[in-house]
Amino acid sequence: MGALLLAEVRRLYRSPRFLIFTVGFPVVYFVVFTGIFATGPDAAAATVVLMVNMAAFGAISASISTGGRVAVERSIGWNRQLRLTPLPAWGYVATKAAVAMLVALPALLLVFAVAGVAKGVDLDPLTWVRVFLAAWLGVLPFAAIGLLLGLVATPDSAQGMSTVTMLVFSLLGGVLIPAEVLPPGMVSVAHLLPSYWLTAIAQGQAAGDAVPIEGVAVVLAWLLVAGAGVAVRYRRDALRV
Secondary structure, three states, X not given: OHHHHHHHHHHHHOOXXXXXXXXXXXXXXXXXXXXXXXXXXXXXXXXXXXXXXXXXXXXXXXXXXXXXXXHHHHHHOHHHHHHOOOOXXXXXXXXXXXXXXXXXXXXXXXXXXXXXXXXXXXXXXXXXXXXXXXXXXXXXXXXXXXXXXXXXXXXXXXXXXXXXXXXXXXXXXXXXXXXXXXXXXXXXXXXXXXXXXXXXXXXXXHHOOOOOHHHHHHHHHHHHHHHHHHHHHHHHHHHHO
């Protein structure tokens, strides 16, 4: 399982498209948006909010995009080949989930690094760790969602489905635009999305707030539902072999 995980991560990190779209774009957005919105007496607080949101945007994009490779692998029979090896079904799912979590790291780390070095975000070491862990662990549902998309999509539809899914979570979940500017009914929807709580919990850690139980419950609920969908879909694929 370790060899498969290493090969998967190396393959993604060598992809120029992955580096540009899921690592480069969030950094560019962060720099541009802080130049526009992080001004005046509230500049420091706005910079922290934008740091968390743009890092989350990159991490969500990276984790969901891994589903495209799963769809391609299914179409060429790679999954069937893996089932002939000693690798158990849970090992395959765990490897793909781990890949999604690992590919989310560069966007988080790079945006945080730019925020600290170039934008003057000054947090104590423990707060940096809490913010990072809140953002990274919040990616778990999206790792499962990306894998589920890969197991239900075709190679032709996977990219479109991943992009639409990422945009829905980012726009309605308050990642790209503040959830408060949405119509009241949509704000209620935002509170049901893991993307909203990913950023809310990470921002709260930067401010020293307690972790909201409601947010943890929403994130875990999405993880469990998406994970159950992955298990069902993987079993169906296995029965076709």
